[in-house]
Amino acid sequence: MTFLGYKLEPRTKPPGQVVFLYSFAAVLVALIITGFIFMAYGLNPFSAYATIIQKTLLNWRGFSQVLLKSVPILLAGVGLVLAFRAQFWNIGAEGQILAGAAAAAGVALFLPLPAPLTLPAMFLAGFIAGGLWGFLPAILKVRLGVNEIITTLMMNYIMLYIVRWLINGPWKGKLVRGFSESDKFPAQAVLPTFVGTRLNWPTLGIAILFVFFIFFLLSRMKLGFEIRMMGESPEAAHYAGVSFLTTTVLLVLLSAGAAGLAGVGEIAGIHKKLLEPTSISQGFGYTAIIVALLARGNPLATLATALLLGWVFASGDVMKVALRLPDQMTGVINGLLLLCIICIEPLLRYRLVRTKALPNSKFKETV
Amino acid sequence: MAVAKPSPFNPDKTPHRLTMKGISKGFPGVLANDNVSFDVRPGEVHALLGENGAGKTTLMNILYGLYQADSGSMSINGEPVQFRSPKDAMREGIGLVAQHFHLARRHSVAENIALGLKGTPLIYPVKALEQKIRTLGTSYGLAVDPKAKVWQLSPGEQQRVEILKALIQGAKILILDEPTSVLTPQEAESLFGVLRRMRAEGEAVIFISHKLDEVMEIADRITVLRKGAVVATLDKKEASPESLARHMMGKAVAPLRPKTKPPLDKAVLELNNVWVKNKRGMSALKNVSFKLRHGEILGVAGVAGNGQADLIEILTGLNQPSEGHILLEGKDCTPLGVKGLFEAGVAHIPEDRNHMGIVPSMTVAENLVLRQYRYQPFSRLGLLDWSKVTEFAQTSISDYQIATPSKETLTRLLSGGNVQKVILARELSGEPKLVVAAHPTYGLDVSATALTHDLLLKQRERGAGVLLVSEDLDELLKLSDRIAVLFAGELMGIVDASRTSREAIGLLMAGRKAQA
Numbered sequence: 008m009t010f011l012g013y014k015l016e017p018r019t020k021p022p023g024q025v026v027f028l029y030s031f032a033a034v035l036v037a038l039i040i041t042g043f044i045f046m047a048y049g050l051n052p053f054s055a056y057a058t059i060i061q062k063t064l065l066n067w068r069g070f071s072q073v074l075l076k077s078v079p080i081l082l083a084g085v086g087l088v089l090a091f092r093a094q095f096w097n098i099g100a101e102g103q104i105l106a107g108a109a110a111a112a113g114v115a116l117f118l119p120l121p122a123p124l125t126l127p128a129m130f131l132a133g134f135i136a137g138g139l140w141g142f143l144p145a146i147l148k149v150r151l152g153v154n155e156i157i158t159t160l161m162m163n164y165i166m167l168y169i170v171r172w173l174i175n176g177p178w179k180g181k182l183v184r185g186f187s188e189s190d191k192f193p194a195q196a197v198l199p200t201f202v203g204t205r206l207n208w209p210t211l212g213i214a215i216l217f218v219f220f221i222f223f224l225l226s227r228m229k230l231g232f233e234i235r236m237m238g239e240s241p242e243a244a245h246y247a248g249v250s251f252l253t254t255t256v257l258l259v260l261l262s263a264g265a266a267g268l269a270g271v272g273e274i275a276g277i278h279k280k281l282l283e284p285t286s287i288s289q290g291f292g293y294t295a296i297i298v299a300l301l302a303r304g305n306p307l308a309t310l311a312t313a314l315l316l317g318w319v320f321a322s323g324d325v326m327k328v329a330l331r332l333p334d335q336m337t338g339v340i341n342g343l344l345l346l347c348i349i350c351i352e353p354l355l356r357y358r359l360v361r362t363k364a365l366p367n368s369k370f371k372e373t374v
Numbered sequence: 375m376a377v378a379k380p381s382p383f384n385p386d387k388t389p390h391r392l393t394m395k396g397i398s399k400g401f402p403g404v405l406a407n408d409n410v411s412f413d414v415r416p417g418e419v420h421a422l423l424g425e426n427g428a429g430k431t432t433l434m435n436i437l438y439g440l441y442q443a444d445s446g447s448m449s450i451n452g453e454p455v456q457f458r459s460p461k462d463a464m465r466e467g468i469g470l471v472a473q474h475f476h477l478a479r480r481h482s483v484a485e486n487i488a489l490g491l492k493g494t495p496l497i498y499p500v501k502a503l504e505q506k507i508r509t510l511g512t513s514y515g516l517a518v519d520p521k522a523k524v525w526q527l528s529p530g531e532q533q534r535v536e537i538l539k540a541l542i543q544g545a546k547i548l549i550l551d552e553p554t555s556v557l558t559p560q561e562a563e564s565l566f567g568v569l570r571r572m573r574a575e576g577e578a579v580i581f582i583s584h585k586l587d588e589v590m591e592i593a594d595r596i597t598v599l600r601k602g603a604v605v606a607t608l609d610k611k612e613a614s615p616e617s618l619a620r621h622m623m624g625k626a627v628a629p630l631r632p633k634t635k636p637p638l639d640k641a642v643l644e645l646n647n648v649w650v651k652n653k654r655g656m657s658a659l660k661n662v663s664f665k666l667r668h669g670e671i672l673g674v675a676g677v678a679g680n681g682q683a684d685l686i687e688i689l690t691g692l693n694q695p696s697e698g699h700i701l702l703e704g705k706d707c708t709p710l711g712v713k714g715l716f717e718a719g720v721a722h723i724p725e726d727r728n729h730m731g732i733v734p735s736m737t738v739a740e741n742l743v744l745r746q747y748r749y750q751p752f753s754r755l756g757l758l759d760w761s762k763v764t765e766f767a768q769t770s771i772s773d774y775q776i777a778t779p780s781k782e783t784l785t786r787l788l789s790g791g792n793v794q795k796v797i798l799a800r801e802l803s804g805e806p807k808l809v810v811a812a813h814p815t816y817g818l819d820v821s822a823t824a825l826t827h828d829l830l831l832k833q834r835e836r837g838a839g840v841l842l843v844s845e846d847l848d849e850l851l852k853l854s855d856r857i858a859v860l861f862a863g864e865l866m867g868i869v870d871a872s873r874t875s876r877e878a879i880g881l882l883m884a885g886r887k888a889q890a
Contacts, residue, residue: 020784227760229753236744240733245692246724247745248713 015357026303029354033347034315040347041340048332055330062325063318071204072324074211075277077317079104079269079291081214084298085221085309086265092225092304093238093258099144099159100266101292102166103137105284107267108274109170110136112189112281115196115274116178122195129196130213130271137267138260140166145259149252163292170284178281188282198276210272217265221306224261234258266292289320290338297345316341389452391416391578392437392468392547397446399432406432407443408602414547414578419569421581421593425622425819427789429602430582434549437580438470439463450547469540470549475532477524483507484520487539507538514541514575515568530561537568548572549580554588555817559847559880566592584622584819586615587848598622623821630852631831637670637855641704642839643689643808648698650684650863658684659695660863666808671830671840673854673871675847675879681863682812682843683725689810689841690722691715703807716745719807723797723814725843727790731797734786738778739767741785742800770799775825791822798829809833809840815849827853847876861885 021029042052063069083100090097111129114120120128144158171187180190198207225231233254236244244251273287274280281287294316301315302308323337390413399407407429414420424430435441437448439457448455450466457463460470477486484500484507491503504520511517516534524532533553540548550569554562569579569592583589589596590613597607598621605621643666650659659681666672676682687693688700691712700708702718710718724730732741743752743763751762767781776795778788785796794814801809811830815823830840830853844850850857854871859882866882 227758229748229756229758232740232747232758235736236733239735240729242726242730243733243744246690246712246722246730247747248691248711248716 013359015353016360018356018358021355026355029351030301030303030348033351034344037340037343037347040343044336044339045330045332048330050330050332055326058329059322059325062329063321068204069321069325071201071206073314073318073321075204075206075317076320077313078206078210078214079273079288080295080298080316080320081309081313082210082217082269082272083266083292083295084302084313085214085218085306086262087295087299088302088304088306088309089221089225089234089258089265090262091238091299093234093255094241095145095148095238095255095259095262096156097141097144097159097259097262098156098296099141099162099263099292100269100295101288101290102159102163103140103263103266104270104273104288104292105163105166105170106140107133107137107264107270108287109166109173109270109281110267111271112173112178112192112274115192116189116281125193125195126198126209126275129275130268133267133271134264135267137270138264140267141259141263142256145255146252149255167284170281170287174281174283180280189280192275192279196275197279198272200276205277207272207276210268210276213268213272215310217268218306218310221261225306230254230257266295294320294341297341297348300345301348316344319344390414390449391451393449393452394433394437395447395449397433397436397443397448399436399441399443405602407436409446410599410602410604412597412604412607414580416546416578417573417576418594419573419579419581419592421583421589421596422599423583423586423589423596423618423622424599425584425821426791426817427819428599428622430599431551432602433599434470434551434580434582437463438468438549464543464545467544467546468549469537469543469545469547471533471536471540471551471553473551473553473555475529475536477532477535479525480523482521482523483518483527483535483538486524486535487520487542491543503542506542510538510541514571515564528561530557530565533557533565534568545577547578547580549582551582552584553581554583554585559876562588586618586622586820589618590615600624619820622819631828631835633831633855634835635669637834638668638837640668641665642668642702643841644701644704646699646701648688648695648700650681650688650693651696652684658863659688661698662860662863662865663698664858664865664868666839666841668807668839669834669837670855671834671842671853672868673850673857674841674843674860675845675850675857675883676860677883678845680883681860684863685860686722686725686810686812686843689715689808690720719804721801721804721806721809723794723801723809723811725812725816727793727797728786732785732793735784737782738771738776738785738788738796739763739781741796742767742770744800746800746804766803770796770803774799791818791825794818794822794826798826802829802833805836806833806838809838810843811840812843813845814842815844815846847879850879851876859883 042056045052045055063073083104087097087100110132114129114132115125118128140162141159144155144162147153147158148155174187174189178189180188182190198209200207225235233244233249236247236249237251237254269291270287278287298309298312298316301312319340320337326332326336327334393413395411397407397410398405410429410433412433422430422433432441436443439460439462442458455466478489482500484504487507488500488503507518507520516538518527518531518534518538524535527535537548553565557565572579581593590610593610595607595609596613596618598605598618600622645663648659648662649657652658674682674685684693688695691710691714695708699706702720707715707718728734733744743766747753747758752759764781770776771778771781774795776799777792785793788796809830814826814830818826830842833840842850842853851871856868857871857874857879858868859866859879861883862885866885869878
């Protein structure tokens with residue numbers, strides 16, 4: 008098909024600069040559309056953005072908020088990158104975050120451990136609990152062929168209600184009166200923060216280490232090679248003798264475990280108690296999907312994409328307080344971003360070329 | 375329009391039905407057609423011969439209006455034409471029977487032919503057509519039941535439907551793209567009968583192929599393409615399979631490596647009363663027993679779907695027999711899976727080389743260790759040693775002459791022959807005891823086929839046992855020491871390849887037991 012002398016031609020593989028440039032353009036378009044929404048609220052989009060940038064990027068307190076929001080989606084997002092590389096469509100990071108949070112809260116509240124061991128035990132419990140929450144969908148997929156998109160999604164709701172039951176029932180705090188939440192964690196179960204901010208550095212460190220670990224896993228480790236084979240050609244993976252059960256279980260434990268760690272960071276670093284699930288995770292598990300998709304299978308790229316989405320979350324708070332825009336703006340911007348990213352897919356797979364006939368002389372040279 | 379009677383033509387006096395002059399077509403990085411001139415006369419079968427990637431399909435896509443040439447001209451019956459789409463081409467009487475059929479499987483033959491036909495009545499569109507299909511069918515030997523549903527038809531019959539469709543649409547120039555690749559020898563023979571009748575009726579036929587034998591059998595003239603350019607246009611009388619092969623490849627084909635020693639007495643593989651159940655619970659292999667010796671090539675013949683695929687699956691660990699035992703050098707290896715059998719020395723050259731044999735999105739280097747990545751020296755303590763992988767890739771690429779821009783190239787960008795070389799390099803690298811090769815030359819060009827044959831014979835020389843499953847009887851007869859024939863999951867007999875004939879194997883393939 009030609010149109011105005013141009014036609015679409017499939018690309019073999021888009022070069023890195025092209026992917027970056029187009030992704031950047033997609034983000035820009037989403038932000039421009041958001042500008043029109045600002046206008047609809049009677050705001051000057053330029054001064055609105057100026058306010059947002061001033062309050063999120065140009066001072067340390069503001070920027071620490073961006074990092075604060077980036078950490079959970081970085082951890083969950085890089086986990087999803089691993090799962091997506093294996094074509095395991097884990098939509099359950101939200102539930103896995105909550106599972107990690109609940110397990111860590113259990114350790115903090117009820118396990119009498121020596122003080123220096125409490126936090127490591129919480130992280131370990133959170134990692135295992137998150138991983139186990141992904142285990143069931145993994146087994147169901149490999150053994151019975153049950154679609155993991157549906158099971159992981161449904162597991163989110165199960166965990167949401169489990170946490171609600173915990174904070175209203177057995178784990179309801181004795182000192183909180185009417186509130187539905189647990190008691191405050193003891194001091195030994197609270198993560199240290201950078202001075203003057205709410206940003207805890209241990210989870211930030213774990214997240215960055217985890218990103219490099221996943222990168223190393225995919226590029227250097229036997230397991231990573233098997234994960235890629237399984238994702239890119241299941242038939243060839245069978246032929247090569249890859250065990251789908253072992254590989255899937257391991258990768259899901261890592262992927263869901265990462266989300267579990269994010270949950271630990273949220274409650275041990277920020278809330279210091281187990282509380283209403285939608286307050287523990289403001290949809291971080293779903294935002295992580297955007298982080299992973301935008302990173303296009305590259306674990307290192309999540310460092311940038313998580314920062315971008317973290318900035319959107321932080322901007323949402325600024326918009327609420329300084330610009331008096333509704334809460335839902337964060338969701339709107341996330342949605343626009345996702346939409347724009349999906350829209351550039353065809354541009355990455357095809358390119359426009361001129362269909363002008365090549366001059367005859369060109370062929371004579373090659374004859 | 376029809377050019378009278380089935381009387382002999384005098385091709386030189388009739389004007390060319392089709393002339394293509396100086397056609398060039400470039401794609402990014404390749405010149406697919408380079409100043410190609412080609413013509414067809416009425417009452418002629420003109421073969422277009424060339425290896426995969428020689429530009430045959432591009433040229434035909436230009437003729438059929440799917441691509442536009444960058445330069446050059448076309449004329450039909452002396453009138454210059456320009457095709458912007460297949461619609462234009464069809465209007466000028468060009469019909470294409472593609473390699474893969476474009477039929478609606480749930481619909482009847484007549485409905486499929488009515489689809490897209492001009493002047494089809496709105497109500498009862500197929501009534502009048504059915505009669506037409508029957509008459510045309512009998513006159514050309516293209517008998518098909520117009521009421522039959524397409525999914526009930528064999529590939530050979532579906533091809534007849536495609537030909538009938540083209541004829542009813544008024545095709546005067548029929549393009550057949552690799553038409554025999556889906557046919558049994560008998561079906562191919564009947565297709566040639568059809569083509570001969572069409573020739574007698576004054577139709578012009580363009581026959582695209584890379585198989586020398588069938589081109590020699592059916593064509594009147596042969597145009598050979600190499601790397602996008604015409605190398606020669608020959609009359610059949612002037613051509614020989616050897617000269618055509620030389621034109622196709624630009625060099626002579628090396629003769630087959632001779633078999634210098636007979637097979638050893640020791641069995642490498644032994645099947646004892648093996649039964650296999652397929653996915654629907656039916657017996658796909660019934661009580662199969664045979665021995666394959668060291669230094670022997672055992673061919674497996676049979677019409678597709680008679681248990682060959684199931685035999686390969688149990689020998690390579692992709693499936694387990696429901697009863698019976700598989701012995702490798704006397705040791706029971708029935709329950710070993712894919713990994714276990716690979717470790718025991720079973721190489722597998724799979725039938726579906728692009729989906730099973732490689733991961734298309736991985737690099738050549740990665741695909742070269744697709745099965746041995748987990749062993750030393752490629753991996754240690756769960757870590758891959760990429761320098762060892764790279765080293766291995768470099769040796770393999772030069773040893774097997776894999777044509778690839780680099781070892782980091784994605785394997786899906788390689789041609790079929792080079793993909794097969796990657797698989798062969800990988801599977802044969804560990805000096806396997808048993809090589810299970812499934813249709814190893816299917817769809818390959820002449821030089822890649824020759825290389826594959828040579829490598830299998832080399833394995834035989836080395837003392838490995840080779841189980842060669844193929845639908846190409848000539849290939850089986852040329853390479854095998856013995857040929858086993860499967861019919862409906864049963865082993866009909868094993869014959870000595872040097873003392874049998876195509877006919878004898880054909881009878882076994884049709885399910886008649888060998889006489890003692």
